[in-house]
Amino acid sequence: MIQGRFFPRSRVLTATAVGSSKALLFSVLAAYTLLSPISAYGETTTPTPDVPPASLCAVKAPSFDELNAIVAIPLAEATALVTRTPGVVPEGTPANAETAAGITSTIRELVGCFNAGEPLRPFGLYTAPYLNQLFNRQGGFSRAVYDSFATPEPTDDPSTRTEILEITDIRILGEGIAGANVTMRYSSIPMPKHFFFSFEWDGNRWLISGILGEISFSVP
Numbered sequence: 001m002i003q004g005r006f007f008p009r010s011r012v013l014t015a016t017a018v019g020s021s022k023a024l025l026f027s028v029l030a031a032y033t034l035l036s037p038i039s040a041y042g043e044t045t046t047p048t049p050d051v052p053p054a055s056l057c058a059v060k061a062p063s064f065d066e067l068n069a070i071v072a073i074p075l076a077e078a079t080a081l082v083t084r085t086p087g088v089v090p091e092g093t094p095a096n097a098e099t100a101a102g103i104t105s106t107i108r109e110l111v112g113c114f115n116a117g118e119p120l121r122p123f124g125l126y127t128a129p130y131l132n133q134l135f136n137r138q139g140g141f142s143r144a145v146y147d148s149f150a151t152p153e154p155t156d157d158p159s160t161r162t163e164i165l166e167i168t169d170i171r172i173l174g175e176g177i178a179g180a181n182v183t184m185r186y187s188s189i190p191m192p193k194h195f196f197f198s199f200e201w202d203g204n205r206w207l208i209s210g211i212l213g214e215i216s217f218s219v220p
Contacts, residue, residue: 049163049185054154056112059124062131064146070128071135092171095178100170102206103180103199107167110208111184115161117153120146127200127209160187176201177209 062070095103106125113121123131135141141149165183173179178199185192198210 049165050108051158051161051163052108052112052115054112054116054118056109057116057118057121059109059113059121061118061120061124061150064141064143067123067131067135067146068140070131071138071140073132073136092173092179095170095172099172099178099206103170103178103197104167106199106206106208107164107180107182107197111162111164117155119153120149125208127202127207130209162186165192173198178206 110122110125113125126134163185165185166181168181168183170180171178178201180197180199182195182197183192184195196212197208198212199206200209201207
């Protein structure tokens, strides 16, 4: 079973688990964040929900060979992810308007892919080291599992959509490195969920390099 990560569907990396279920977008994430010590974060505003449409999901999904090549890199040889003090989000400096727009676009496309029922395409929005971290221990994708992820599951039911409630504190953490606080609401979860997204600039756009927390976190 994939454990402790952030995905759009509840699917496991075994040929016997090719059937879909809608829970992994939050349930697997929750398993990860329960392992991450975090401290209190309070909402101070009443956000207006943003429901990114399926039409925003334009990113190309990695191919079967591309994805497995990334996963096959030994963890010790993979490019190091941005490090941080456990439980503490770097404070950084406020991002300019162009950077904030680019990061917002990536987050909205990610959720647009979730709302499109496209479980594979979001992987095109993650950095290779982050994909390696997510999947290396599972040993890669079988063709059956890859094809399962590659099969869209669209729905016309608006009640199943994921909503973005807030994207705040978009900040620069270093050269080509940024972060943002993101609050989402899932159709199956009554409480809004809070995350810290890390990003890296790949020369063309901001890609997701990590996701921290659920419920709360702190800055230095």
